[in-house]
Amino acid sequence: MTASRKQLGIRGETLAVDFLKKKNYRIIRTNYRCLFGEIDIIALKKNVLSFIEVKTRASGRFGTPQEAIHERKQRTIARAALAFLQQHRLEDTPARFDVVTVQLTPQGPHIELIENAFDLPR
Numbered sequence: 808m809t810a811s812r813k814q815l816g817i818r819g820e821t822l823a824v825d826f827l828k829k830k831n832y833r834i835i836r837t838n839y840r841c842l843f844g845e846i847d848i849i850a851l852k853k854n855v856l857s858f859i860e861v862k863t864r865a866s867g868r869f870g871t872p873q874e875a876i877h878e879r880k881q882r883t884i885a886r887a888a889l890a891f892l893q894q895h896r897l898e899d900t901p902a903r904f905d906v907v908t909v910q911l912t913p914q915g916p917h918i919e920l921i922e923n924a925f926d927l928p929r
Contacts, residue, residue, distance in 0.1 A: 815863050815911075816861075818863065818911075819861050819862070819863025819911075820847055820848070820861045820863075822909050822916050823847070823861045823907040823909060826907065826918045826920070827907070830852075831852060832851065832852045832857070833850060834849075834850050835850055835851055835856070836848070836849040839887065839891055840887075841890045841894075842890070843887045843889075844883035844884060844887040845883075845887060846858050846884060846891065847859055847860055848907070854900075854901065855901045855902065855903060856892075856897065856901065856902040856903075857902070857903055857905045857922075858884060858887075858888040858903070859904075859905045860906050860907070860924075861906075861907045861908075861909065862908050863911065864908075864910050864911070865911045876906060876924070884904060888902065888904070903922065903923050904923070904924055904926070905920060905921060905922050905924055906920075906924040906925075907920050907921075908921065
C-alpha cells in the first residue's frame, strides 16, 4: 500500500470515528488485528456491538466505497469479529456488521453509515 493510500485510509477512519461518536456510538477499539484479519472500528450502541469497516475514496475512479467490500473481505471481517467475541467472552452479545463510507469531495467529506451492511458469510 502506498503512503498516500495509507494516509487516505487513516483520514477516513478518523472522520468515521468522529462521525460515529456524534451518533452516540461508544468506540471500543480501532484497528483491531488478529490472526484472521483486521477490523477498522469496533463500537457499541444500545447494547449492540458493531464491527465496522471504513472505506474511503477521494474520487469515483475506482467505484463507490461500498463496492470495495466484496465477499472475501466480508469473510475476513467475520472471522476477525468471531475471534474478538471469543477473546473477550462476548459470544452472547448482539452484534452486526456495519460499513462507514467516506467520500472526500471538494465541498468536504460525505460520510454515510450503512447498518447491517452484510450478514455472516456462509
